[in-house]
Amino acid sequence: MDKLDVSLLKLLQEDGRMTVSELSKRLSLSRPSISERLLRLQEKGIILGFNARVSPAAIGRNVQLIIQISELKVSPQDFEQRLTQDEDILECHRVTGIVSHVLKAAVTGMDDLSKLVERLMPYGNVNTSVILSSPIINRIILPKE
Structure with missing residues (x-):
């Protein structure tokens, strides 16, 4: 993993709904490059998935x-x-x-x-x-x- 991968991980953990376009702008990389990095991080098991965090109290x-x-x-x-x-x-x-x-x-x-x-x-x-x-x-x- 290089510094861009680490930055990508940080951004996604801050906001898992960030689009590839937004990630591309923030990291100054092309959208295909971001998509490729995301796929590689998933294939390596570093990114386990994407999900919504739900407040237990808010659902009773x-x-x-x-x-x-x-x-x-x-x-x-x-x-x-x-x-x-x-x-x-x-x-x-x-x-x-x-x-x-x-x-x-x-x-x-x-x-x-x-x-x-x-x-x-x-x-x-x-x-x-x-x-x-x-x-x-x-x-x-x-x-x-």
Whole structure:
């Protein structure tokens, strides 16, 4: 990756809807050159995709939480497969240490939080923390120099 690729990544992370024409103007490159770079970055797996970021609170999921699962009672693969079916789970990370999985979830309120915990309890020990604020989210990530 050269400096233009890094600049391209930065611009797209700031505004994923920026058009090829706008990127072309900002980086002083031709539109075909921008398109080629985008395709190459996607083929290399550097750009994973383009999507909209949705505010959980704006769609009624007012309670966001971090859940730690320890002492897993099923295989990690079975647990992870189960989680793919649960729409309250936004993220799942298998981690090292005493805790085997860290999840991020968004629910509508305390009743749904209780139901989510009950659904997870058969799989291991569940520890929940309600997110009070998120001072850093979706930070722009670029290669280290």
